[in-house]
Amino acid sequence: MKNFYITLSMLALCFVSCKKDVKADTETTKVSDSVKTEEPIAEQPLDSAAQMKAWTAYATPGNPHKMMADETGTWNCDMTFWSEANGKPEKASSTANIKMILGGRYQEANYQGKMMGQPFEGKSTLAYNNASKEYTTTFIDNMGTGMMVATGKYDNKTKSMEFKGEVVSPLNGKKAPFREIYTIVDATTRKMEMFDTKNGSEYKSMEIIMKKK
Structure with missing residues (x-):
């Protein structure tokens, strides 16, 4: 100026x-x-006390982590699958053992059961990031070699989390979007719904009703 x-x-x-x-x-x-360029505004560094305060807030479990900890225990899972829209449903069952790890900062769930007549094992993690104010979920199992990763937020009105992510299809190697809705029905009931995309259209591919023992 x-x-x-x-x-x-x-x-x-x-x-x-x-x-x-x-x-x-x-x-x-x-x-x-016409050839003037604006100088980038340098980010003001935080002093050591402010940095420590920010990192402490980032690392301290809060109410979202308490909500995750409320699910600690063993759950019976009634699973229903669909391979396409309006397709014939396939049933399976499993047991989930849920616990908090790393000082109550993350939730880990281990699944065991049978699927398509074969032993099934799976592991999921759930995190709430104090910095980004969002949840991240991951899932791996013995039915493949990939990892599902999705992020989302909790809606207090519907008592549910909506996650969105991408998964690579083993049929063509291409990425496709998926969506998950995880609902807290009541103190001992959870519902997880998975939606996949096929031929450009979304359809419900899985539903799990979880009952706490």
């Missing part, structure tokens, strides 16, 4: 001393202004 006012002053002096140079000076000024 200071350079801008200096330029205007110089133009005024040139106009008074020599009118014939006004046009040339103005054009020069325009060219000069």
Whole structure:
């Protein structure tokens, strides 16, 4: 801004001393202004006390972690699958053992059961990030070699979390979006709904009703 006012002053002096140079000076000024670039604003560093306070808040479990801890225990899971929209449902069952790990900062669930006549094992984790204010869920099992990762937020009105992520199809190697809705039905009941995309359309591919023992 200071350079801008200096330029205007110089133009005024040139106009008074020599009118014939006004046009040339103005054009020069325009060219000069057109190539100006703004200096990036440097981020102000936090002092050591502020940094420590921020990291402490980031690492301290809060109410979302308490809600996750409320699910600690053993759950019976009634599972229903669909391979396509309006397809024939397939049933399976499993047991989930849920616990908090790493000082109550993350939830871990271990699943065991049978699926399509084969032994089934799976593991999920759930995290609430104090910095981003969102949840992240992961899932792996013995039915594949990939990891499902999704992020979402909790809606207090519906008592549910909606997660969104991408999964790689083993049929074509391409990524496809998926969506998950996890609902707290009551103190001893949870419902998980999974929605996949096939031929460009979303359909409900799985539902799990969880009952706490």
